[in-house]
Amino acid sequence: MHILVLGGTTEARALAESLHADGSGTRVTTSLAGRVAAPRLPPGEVRIGGFGGAEGLAAWLREHQVDVLIDATHPFAGTISFNAARAADQAHVPLLALRRPGWAPVAGDDWHFADSLEEAAPVLPGLGRRVFLTTGRMGLAAFAGLEDLWFLVRSVDAPQPPHPPRMRILLDRGPFTLDGERELLRHHRIDVLVTKDSGAAATSAKLTAAREAGIPVLVVRRPPVPEGVPVATTPAQALAWVATRV
Incomplete structure (x- = not known):
């Protein structure tokens, strides 16, 4: 099984670590945008740079025989998230968005x-x-x-x-x-x-x-997740979703 994680977040790295350590032999590739000069690299395969839009990502999914796509990018990386939704649809690959919960004001906040x-x-x-x-x-x-x-x-x-x-x-x-x-x-x-x-x-x-x-x-405010894409809020939830795809 080949999983492509669109990463760059703490949650993406934690997910890659869990998938890499589960002993199932799952192939994990993490893609980083390359906007940070010295990123913290996760275990497994890592690619850095863009795909060339939705069509380029869809072609990469087909060429590298990706079985599952997980969008674990920053909540404000809106463009890649919508490209991922279109690419997953074109390549017929299941897609999950991993998004940490947002903040909420409490008493005393202005x-x-x-x-x-x-x-x-x-x-x-x-x-x-x-x-x-x-x-x-x-x-x-x-x-x-x-x-x-x-x-x-x-x-x-x-x-x-x-x-x-x-x-x-x-x-x-x-x-x-x-x-x-x-x-x-x-x-x-x-x-x-x-x-x-x-x-x-x-x-x-x-x-x-x-x-x-x-x-x-x-x-x-953060941009919305593309319509129709399921959302996990923790790496553990994402792992459980991946297990349903095996």
Whole structure:
């Protein structure tokens, strides 16, 4: 059995590790987009780079005799998810989406919502002047016109222009501690946090720190999973689904 995992997330790596270690002889290939300079590689076969759209992915599925396709990409990697749905349909390969649950506000949170980075940008001036931007290095062009605001931008790799003119870059990779996030907010005098609803505990400490500090949080909603694609929320659920395909 050959399983292709569209990866790049902690859940994808955990799934590949479990599939590789189950002793069944399953062939596991993990595909990474190649946007991170030094990714954490999972066990098994790894390919890096795009497929050339839905048609290219469908051709790869046929050529490499893939039996199961699992989309375990980042919740905001919308393009590859819709390409995966079309490719799986064209190649007649079962598809599962592995998506960690999103975050939900609790008592004391001051959350505001937007459907995209472009929609979030004009909302920011009404929420604060010193922004902790944790949406990654992609999409900073949406905030490039906000010349009166100061940004602390945290990402794994350095962002490229266009980006906000008043900006400090913090290169770091989670998981992040609550004490560390508290100190960042205090030291940089942050008065608004911007985040994507990526979910996961590894990066949720910033939400607690913002709540404690009374700082508003601007949350970018995640795009939907393509219609008709079944969803697992944990690697264990994905493993159980794969077992039904053997």
